[in-house]
Amino acid sequence: MxxxxxxxxxxxxxxxxxxxxxxxxxxxxxxxxxxxxxxxxxxxxxxxxxxxxxxxxxxxxxxxxxxxxxxxxxxxxxxxxxxxxxxxxxxxxxxxxxxxxxxxxxxxxxxxxxxxxxxxxxxxxxxxxxxxxxxxxxxxxxxxxxxxxxxxxxxxxxxxxxxxxxxAQTFSFPEVTGTSTSNLNLVLDVELNVTLRFGQRQLSLREVLDLTSGSVVELDRQVDEPVELVLDGKVVARGEAVIIDGNYGMRITQVLQQVTA
Structure with a gap:
């Protein structure tokens, strides 16, 4: 085994x-x-x-x-x-x-x-x-x-x-010093893709091939546990899932590391 x-x-x-x-x-x-x-x-x-x-x-x-x-x-x-x-x-x-x-x-x-x-x-x-x-x-x-x-x-x-x-794999924001503030300002408007993660699950190849319409995949997280905001594969914040105008959103309850300026 x-x-x-x-x-x-x-x-x-x-x-x-x-x-x-x-x-x-x-x-x-x-x-x-x-x-x-x-x-x-x-x-x-x-x-x-x-x-x-x-x-x-x-x-x-x-x-x-x-x-x-x-x-x-x-x-x-x-x-x-x-x-x-x-x-x-x-x-x-x-x-x-x-x-x-x-x-x-x-x-x-x-x-x-x-x-x-x-x-x-x-x-x-x-x-x-x-x-x-x-x-x-x-x-x-x-x-x-x-x-x-x-x-x-x-x-x-x-x-x-x-x-x-x-x-949790926390994301390390770069520390901003006085000499680098101007450089940071140049990229502040760059858009980053973030993901709201409710949970995850490892599936075998057999389980993936068996998936059909109506299949249920159970995740590794309880319904009362916080969801995670993920940037570049790293957790940057946790919070509660909310509905905003029919779309999923997130109310932040914990930021794992703040940007310092």
Missing amino acids: QAPEISSTKTLESLFCGALAKPFSDACTSTWHLALSTEPVPTAPALEDAVIFRCTFSGEVSGQGFALLRHAEVVTLGLQDMLDDTDAFGDEHAMALSSIFEASCNELCQHLSQKSPVTVQVERMSAPELPTDRLAELFLEAEGTKIRVSILLFFDQQLVTTYQNAS
């Missing part, structure tokens, strides 16, 4: 999916394919029937994320070093899963620490209060079978917000 490439433009859900792929592949005796579900997130099972891990991030990206797996599904994974007659969830399964999530979260931290250090602590929890700010589902499918294992992800708002702030 090849791990998807981790990119700074991906959502938290996609990042976790990419980071979990290789640790699961290394820990299982059979071949599983890991993907991010596009279906509505199902209702979480009773906590006593599931194993839950809390990932607490500290640093520029901070907050808590939780991963939940059902006991009955974990035993179908074929984790290495399990007894052949192990058909009930036990401490061995929990320890193996803990190693998987520690390895994946450490990989995430390496990616998130490009500007400043980000650390993580992974703990198994018995009955935590799960956040409902951001939910997602990953699923593992066994190659050649219909066996499917669900991984429910829960992120608190602090983790979502700090990740969005850290991963």
Whole structure:
């Protein structure tokens, strides 16, 4: 199972999916394919029937994320070093899963620490209060079978917000000094193309070829998240989408870097 490439433009859900792929592949005796579900997130099972891990991030990206797996599904994974007659969830399964999530979260931290250090602590929890700010589902499918294992992800708002702030590619306006003001005046009327970005999504070639009239493409952004004003591929501002005389517009709520004159 090849791990998807981790990119700074991906959502938290996609990042976790990419980071979990290789640790699961290394820990299982059979071949599983890991993907991010596009279906509505199902209702979480009773906590006593599931194993839950809390990932607490500290640093520029901070907050808590939780991963939940059902006991009955974990035993179908074929984790290495399990007894052949192990058909009930036990401490061995929990320890193996803990190693998987520690390895994946450490990989995430390496990616998130490009500007400043980000650390993580992974703990198994018995009955935590799960956040409902951001939910997602990953699923593992066994190659050649219909066996499917669900991984429910829960992120608190602090983790979502700090990740969005850290991963945004901010545009660096040139600092205008007294000696260059006259030169800048020469180009102030040059028109620049800006784009209002509601979200994005990576599609496989197969998904693109399957597109027809009426197809729905789900983006990576929730409806209550700010939209972005993009110039030359860089985010220069965030705000709220509005309708002006029947056209889309944007009410700016945050300018990421002002021009100084």
